[in-house]
Amino acid sequence: MEIVKNRNIYFAVAAILMIVSLGAIVLYGLKLGIDYTGGSILEIEYSITRPDRQVIESATTEKGIEGATVQPTGDAGFLIRTRTLTEVEHQALLSSIVAASGEGNVKELRFDTIGPTIGRELKQKSLTAIAIAVIAILCYIAFAFRKVSYKISSWVYAGAAIIALAHDILIPTGVFAVLGHFYGVEIDVLFVSALLTVLGFSIHDTIVVFDRVRENLLRYPSLAFDAVVERSIKETIARSINTSLTTVLVLVAVFFFGGSTVKYFSLALILGISFGTYSSIFVASPLLVTWMTWKQRRSS
Amino acid sequence: MKSPRTIAALVLLGGILAAYVAFPIFGQGPLDRFIPDYVLGLDLAGGAHLTYRIDTTTVAPEDVTDAVASLRDAIERRVNFMGVSEPIVQVASSAGEQRLIVELAGIKDINQAIQQIGATPYLEFRVPMMIPGEGATSTPQEVYVPSALTGRYLKRARIEYQQQTQSPQVGLILNDEGAKIFEELTTQYVGQRIAIYLDGAPVSIPTVNEPITGGQAVITGNFTIEEANALVRSLNAGALPLNVELIGQQTVQSTLGERALSDTFRAGIVGVIAVMLFMLLYYRLPGLVAVLALCIYISLSLVIFKLLPVTLTAAAMTGFILSVGMAVDANVLIFERTKEELRLGKTIKGSVEEGFHRAWSSIRDSNTSSIITSTILYYFGTSFVKGFALTLGIGVLVSMFSAIVVTRMFLRAVQLNETDRMRVLMGDKSKK
Numbered sequence: 001m002e003i004v005k006n007r008n009i010y011f012a013v014a015a016i017l018m019i020v021s022l023g024a025i026v027l028y029g030l031k032l033g034i035d036y037t038g039g040s041i042l043e044i045e046y047s048i049t050r051p052d053r054q055v056i057e058s059a060t061t062e063k064g065i066e067g068a069t070v071q072p073t074g075d076a077g078f079l080i081r082t083r084t085l086t087e088v089e090h091q092a093l094l095s096s097i098v099a100a101s102g103e104g105n106v107k108e109l110r111f112d113t114i115g116p117t118i119g120r121e122l123k124q125k126s127l128t129a130i131a132i133a134v135i136a137i138l139c140y141i142a143f144a145f146r147k148v149s150y151k152i153s154s155w156v157y158a159g160a161a162i163i164a165l166a167h168d169i170l171i172p173t174g175v176f177a178v179l180g181h182f183y184g185v186e187i188d189v190l191f192v193s194a195l196l197t198v199l200g201f202s203i204h205d206t207i208v209v210f211d212r213v214r215e216n217l218l219r220y221p222s223l224a225f226d227a228v229v230e231r232s233i234k235e236t237i238a239r240s241i242n243t244s245l246t247t248v249l250v251l252v253a254v255f256f257f258g259g260s261t262v263k264y265f266s267l268a269l270i271l272g273i274s275f276g277t278y279s280s281i282f283v284a285s286p287l288l289v290t291w292m293t294w295k296q297r298r299s300s
Numbered sequence: 301m302k303s304p305r306t307i308a309a310l311v312l313l314g315g316i317l318a319a320y321v322a323f324p325i326f327g328q329g330p331l332d333r334f335i336p337d338y339v340l341g342l343d344l345a346g347g348a349h350l351t352y353r354i355d356t357t358t359v360a361p362e363d364v365t366d367a368v369a370s371l372r373d374a375i376e377r378r379v380n381f382m383g384v385s386e387p388i389v390q391v392a393s394s395a396g397e398q399r400l401i402v403e404l405a406g407i408k409d410i411n412q413a414i415q416q417i418g419a420t421p422y423l424e425f426r427v428p429m430m431i432p433g434e435g436a437t438s439t440p441q442e443v444y445v446p447s448a449l450t451g452r453y454l455k456r457a458r459i460e461y462q463q464q465t466q467s468p469q470v471g472l473i474l475n476d477e478g479a480k481i482f483e484e485l486t487t488q489y490v491g492q493r494i495a496i497y498l499d500g501a502p503v504s505i506p507t508v509n510e511p512i513t514g515g516q517a518v519i520t521g522n523f524t525i526e527e528a529n530a531l532v533r534s535l536n537a538g539a540l541p542l543n544v545e546l547i548g549q550q551t552v553q554s555t556l557g558e559r560a561l562s563d564t565f566r567a568g569i570v571g572v573i574a575v576m577l578f579m580l581l582y583y584r585l586p587g588l589v590a591v592l593a594l595c596i597y598i599s600l601s602l603v604i605f606k607l608l609p610v611t612l613t614a615a616a617m618t619g620f621i622l623s624v625g626m627a628v629d630a631n632v633l634i635f636e637r638t639k640e641e642l643r644l645g646k647t648i649k650g651s652v653e654e655g656f657h658r659a660w661s662s663i664r665d666s667n668t669s670s671i672i673t674s675t676i677l678y679y680f681g682t683s684f685v686k687g688f689a690l691t692l693g694i695g696v697l698v699s700m701f702s703a704i705v706v707t708r709m710f711l712r713a714v715q716l717n718e719t720d721r722m723r724v725l726m727g728d729k730s731k732k
Contacts, residue, residue, distance in 0.1 A: 035682075043556070086546070087415075087546055087549070091411060107553070108553065109552070109553050109555065109556040110551065110552050110553065110556055111550075112551070113550075114548050115351075115353075117353070117397075117547060118547060118548045121394060125680050125681075125682075129677065129681070132676050132680070133672075133676045136673075137672070137673075140669055140672060144665065189682050189684065190684070190685065190688075193615075193677050193681060193685045193688060193689070196677055197673055197674075197677070200670045200672060200674070201626075201666075201669070201673075203669050204665060204669045204670070207665055211661075211662065211665075235640065239633055242582070242632045243629040243633070243666075246575050246578060246625045246628045247622065247625035247626055247629070249571060249574040249575055249578060249625060250571030250574065250575060250621050250622060250624055251571075251622065252574075253567045253570040253571030253621070254618055256567070256570075257566045258563055258564050258566075258567035258614070259560045259563030261343060261560060261614045262564070262615060266618065
């Protein structure tokens with residue numbers, strides 16, 4: 001399997017996925033969870049029979065709570081999302097649901113409410129965290145490549161790494177835009193944490209390959225640049241795939257068995273780490289070759 | 301120097317000790333009472349996390365710290381009556397306002413708890429102020445505005461009976477500071493009326509006949525004896541010195557918590573077994589050693605979670621499970637490098653040592669980037685995310701020890717004879 005030679009195919013795959021993701025984000029937007037918008041979530045569970053969704057919907061409107069969305073969850077439960085409720089409204093809604101469902105048939109499992117101030121603050125905090133993480137990762141790249149300038153400037157390595165990272169972040173976000181539109185999956189604090197974790201995990205994969213390129217450039221001075229890159233990718237591909245594989249293995253276990261709170265959190269991590277591995281093998285290092293050919297063509 | 305086998309045996313013994321502390325399933329040993337339990341987060345234990353906004357506008361800026369502290373104490377006293385083990389009541393300052401966080405782990409009746417906290421009355425004395433009426437011709441209106449005197453200066457409340465009618469009333473005894481403020485207020489407003497408000501509603505608006513010294517006041521109202529008694533009780537339980545408003549709440553019933561706990565536990569077991577199988581099948585003998593090191597890693601991390609202690613939430617458990625997947629990464633890097641060296645025709649022992657030596661910079665770099673991101677998450681995350689960042693960060697650090705030091709000691713203890721069979725066991729495919 002020639003990676004460098006066929007790089008345009010791999011670039012195309014990455015580019016198409018990125019464009020589709022961007023399109024999904026623009027088209028559907030991101031469905032922000034109550035972490036960021038403020039609001040309330042009530043989870044209830046039925047012990048005998050779950051009524052129609054309309055029963056719950058009319059129970060909410062009866063109490064003057066407009067615009068609530070009711071979603072079935074598990075075998076016997078509902079998730080009710082509303083605007084921020086006060087404790088009085090919460091109790092009123094609960095008793096209205098109990099009245100509509102029959103005493104002893106339904107119980108509250110979980111109630112989360114986040115006022116708009118906290119929501120705004122969490123949004124602010126998340127944005128700060130993203131900004132700091134990006135700066136920290138850039139510093140890390142700069143540090144990792146501070147002494148690498150043989151044949152290819154450290155700026156080029158850094159540039160390729162950043163393009164790969166953009167790819168790793170954009171695609172999961174696009175997937176979540178689609179999931180949000182069709183299945184009501186929300187972007188919450190955990191999703192942002194997953195992306196930041198992916199940043200840290202995935203940059204390293206890329207650096208491992210670049211490290212090997214740097215090493216091999218010195219070791220095989222007579223070899224052509226694209227051959228050196230090809231060789232470096234081949235030498236590191238097993239470890240790139242295996243390190244991600246062990247991580248994805250445990251995350252898949254969390255996705256299937258870990259319960260609803262961390263299901264989409266693990267999905268975001270799985271997507272980010274998988275695409276991160278793809279980009280370190282098929283995007284980042286081949287980009288070096290593309291840059292080199294472009295530079296040589298321009299100088300000749 | 302001690303032989304590699306002795307060292308490996310000692311490490312193994314340490315691992316078994318860690319496992320004993322980490323896993324309570326080892327039964328009722330004599331040491332068990334010295335071993336602390338895991339601290340479970342609210343989402344796994346069930347319970348309530350309540351966030352209140354504290355209204356500090358009623359006190360002078362220099363008094364805010366004192367008032368907030370006494371508010372915290374008042375609510376803590378209330379919470380302590382609720383029969384919750386280790387309730388947390390803390391003040392956090394955020395987005396330019398003061399907040400009170402109340403965590404009640406394992407509480408059964410959350411709604412009652414919220415009501416009890418909310419029921420703590422907010423007592424204040426308001427003074428009259430004239431404001432211009434609406435329109436040019438209308439007369440000015442009298443309104444009552446908050447004064448410096450609030451429930452924070454209340455020493456004690458008691459039930460009293462009016463002398464003529466014998467109807468019940470509530471007597472308030474203020475502390476020295478409160479008495480001084482009350483004297484100033486009654487001096488300033490002689491002949492006018494001062495209103496006593498409870499939770500924002502007037503209950504009694506007496507006229508001040510003369511300045512009152514000594515710090516005693518009376519709330520007359522049309523109380524029944526029961527009402528007066530209830531008010532006295534709640535005022536004594538802690539009249540809130542400041543007003544609070546519930547702005548965020550996360551409550552999880554314990555049934556849901558138990559389910560989440562068993563879910564994450566099961567996910568952890570499945571994930572760990574999957575990783576172990578992979579390592580065994582792919583890396584053979586070194587894989588077996590890595591699996592042993594992973595067992596030690598898991599026990600050691602869990603011991604750290606117990607001893608620090610780390611509050612285990614679903615996110616924290618996910619962080620730990622994720623770290624199991626990352627912990628073997630270092631082994632993967634080492635073993636792949638070892639294989640490369642074997643393929644170059646080096647001796648087995650030489651290849652192993654070279655593998656450890658040359659993989660070190662990659663391991664250091666990869667863990668550095670993971671530690672950078674978990675540190676950022678820890679500082680900017682909510683409590684839920686903090687748990688994830690903490691277990692992930694601890695996991696990364698412990699894994700550096702287990703994957704490098706422990707694996708190396710075990711591999712040194714194995715007799716790596718220079719045979720073809722051993723080369724195959726070490727993963728050299730050319731010798732099949």
